[in-house]
Amino acid sequence: MKYIWPAPAKINLFLYVTGIRSDGYHYIQSLFQFLNYGDTLKIIENNTGHIELFTEKKLILKTENTIIRAAKLLKSKALYYAKNNCHALGAKIFLNKKIPMGSGLGGGSSNAATVLIVLNQLWKTKFTLEELARFSTEIGSDVPAFIMGKTSITEGIGEILYPIQRKEKWYLVVYPEIHILTKNIFSSFSLKSKAQKKPIQLLLQSPFSNDFENIVSNKFKKIKKLISMLSLYAPARMTGTGSCVFAEFDNKISAQKTFSLLPQNVKGFIAKGMNTSSLHHVFYKRNNHIFN
Incomplete structure (x- = not known):
């Protein structure tokens, strides 16, 4: 039986930079909130040794995106730790894309996490979630949070997670049709001398903000306009390094009601926040049925 697996979007309810490593990576503190909206993946394992990725139009993608990288990474780690007959591990992966590229909603990282979790079971490579999260930083700093699947405060470069429970709110997310490369925004960020790591309780009690918002909104006037427009109805801010803007x-x-008041040419969606990722909801519900 072929199952469809969710790869949920996320928003950063706040995002602060607390330091910069010698290799250029930024230390952050962020509140990582899952949404009940995202991409879907159909994953079919085989013993051909090949990893193939197709779009919803059944066109094969040969580019080294996060999905291919995640599958190859899992295979290489399994080979290193001598798990199974790793050379023969293969898969066909079919992607149905809904999360816009460069939107700050974590689509690429979420895709990678779904591939790692599902193929880990299908290939019987038997890594724990913690092990998957640890080596997933080789793909991206957001991937560990998607793998662990809980609303969390993230620290370090994104690999340190503190799960929290918060009231599941609703979000209006608007997309300005601007593709922003995270590395470009990070490279243009200048760390304030007063930036420092704060206790979690203080973070949750203080007004939320995003350290990258001024940089991005000054560079892209359309994003600045969207923030101003949404702020007429509810507190609004940017997620991640952009480009999507959301209101809670x-x-x-x-x-x-607020969405209906926006100009008709504004693209967006409404989604509910989830304390547990939809991938985890679906995966563990099916786990005993199809993997045991």
Whole structure:
């Protein structure tokens, strides 16, 4: 039986830079919130030794994106730790893309996490979630949070996670159709001398903000305009390093009403925040049924 697996989007409810490593990586503190919206992946394992990725139009993708990298990384780690007959491990992966590229919603990282978790079971490579999260930083700093699957405060370069429970709110997310490369924004960020790591309780009690918002909104006036527009109805800010902007609401009706007040050419969606990733909900529900 072929199952469809979710790769949920995320938003950063806050994002602060607390330092910069000698290799250029930034130390951060962020609140990582999953949404009930995202991409989907169909993953079919085989023993051909080949990893193939197709779009929803059944066109094969040969580029080394995060999905291919994740599958190859898992295979190489399995080979290193002598798990199974690793040379023969193969898969066909079919991607249905909904999360815009360069939007700050974590699509590439989420895709990678879904591939790692599902193929780890299908290939019977038997890594723990913690092990998958540890080596997934080779793909991207957001991948560990997607693998662990809980709303969390993230620290370090994104690999240190403190799961928290918070009221599951509703979000209106608008997309300005601008593709932003995270590495470009990080490289243009100048660390403030007063930047420092804060206790988690203080982070949660203080007003949320995003250290990258001024840089991005000054560079892209359309994003600045969207933030101003949404702020007329609810506190609004940018997620990640952009480009999506979101506003938080207590219920779906309030989010829908605000969306209806925006100009018709504004693209976006409404989603509910989830304390547990939809991938984890689906994966563990099916786990006993198809993997045992």
